Amino acid sequence: MAIQIRDVTFGYSLKHPVFERLSIDLESFPAVVLGPNGAGKSTLLGLIVGHLKPKLGSISVGGHARGKDPRRSRRTTGWLPQDVKPLSGFTARQQVAYAGWLKGLKYSAAWTSAAEALESVSLSDHAAQSASKLSGGQRRRLGVAQALVHDPSFLILDEPYAGLDPEQRSSVRDTLLAVSAKTSLVVSTHQTEDLEDVYAHVLVIEGGRVIFSGSTAKFYEGVPESVAPAGRAEAAYRQILERSRSSEPS
Numbered sequence: 631m632a633i634q635i636r637d638v639t640f641g642y643s644l645k646h647p648v649f650e651r652l653s654i655d656l657e658s659f660p661a662v663v664l665g666p667n668g669a670g671k672s673t674l675l676g677l678i679v680g681h682l683k684p685k686l687g688s689i690s691v692g693g694h695a696r697g698k699d700p701r702r703s704r705r706t707t708g709w710l711p712q713d714v715k716p717l718s719g720f721t722a723r724q725q726v727a728y729a730g731w732l733k734g735l736k737y738s739a740a741w742t743s744a745a746e747a748l749e750s751v752s753l754s755d756h757a758a759q760s761a762s763k764l765s766g767g768q769r770r771r772l773g774v775a776q777a778l779v780h781d782p783s784f785l786i787l788d789e790p791y792a793g794l795d796p797e798q799r800s801s802v803r804d805t806l807l808a809v810s811a812k813t814s815l816v817v818s819t820h821q822t823e824d825l826e827d828v829y830a831h832v833l834v835i836e837g838g839r840v841i842f843s844g845s846t847a848k849f850y851e852g853v854p855e856s857v858a859p860a861g862r863a864e865a866a867y868r869q870i871l872e873r874s875r876s877s878e879p880s
């Protein structure tokens with residue numbers, strides 16, 4: 631179950647493409663996408679999900695071309711965008727069930743799966759609460775529940791840890807570890823502390839270019855042994871950025 635991106639060009643405006651002839655193969659999951667602000671992480675995930683359309687090139691997810699069968703894409707892919715909007719007048723469980731129904735579940739299955747999805751992100755206690763009254767962190771977890779309610783083959787999460795306190799982060803991380811056993815997970819994050827525990831593949835992008843794509847072990851290559859475990863991912867990331875910047879023509 632791979633994700634293949636071939637010669638993709640995409641921009642929000644014609645003058646400023648975010649990606650030009652971008653090609654990426656993702657075959658090992660969970661995969662994490664790292665990169666500075668504005669690197670193109672959310673745009674890349676939006677293209678993989680099919681929420682954005684490439685101007686040129688092609689994207690295939692699990693052997694199926696994106697854009698050919700939108701209903702199939704919705705059924706097989708779960709998506710957490712950066713901004714999770716509460717639906718006015720819906721409880722948390724109703725919102726998650728509605729997301730499941732939109733993705734092809736029957737009403738009763740969506741209702742049952744919504745309770746399970748809320749449980750997996752530790753939101754069961756808020757299932758009957760109005761979605762618009764959830765805190766920022768709770769809303770983020772609601773978004774994760776919405777993304778996984780229909781048991782998708784691919785789960786694409788844009789900054790699932792944003793705005794979460796350490797306890798909530800650890801709860802979402804445990805959820806991701808659990809779901810990664812049965813779904814191909816792609817996560818964009820600035821959170822590198824748990825990288826080694828969760829991800830098999832690391833992708834680093836900067837300025838719309840891939841500057842690293844490889845196994846987590848390869849990502850750490852060259853980090854001195856003297857660096858403490860808590861700082862190793864950050865050191866590896868900085869090393870890749872510095873290497874890429876110093877090899878750019880001035």
Ligand SMILES: Nc1ncnc2c1ncn2[C@@H]1O[C@H](COP(=O)(O)OP(=O)(O)OP(=O)(O)O)[C@@H](O)[C@H]1O
Binds near residue numbers: 648666672673674
């Ligand atoms: N809706 C939009 N309209 C116009 N330009 C956009 C839009 N969304 C993103 N961009 C631009 O596209 C580029 C890539 O942005 P993107 O949000 O994909 O980066 P990112 O790596 O996810 O950043 P961050 O870490 O800040 O979330 C940036 O130059 C950004 O300004």
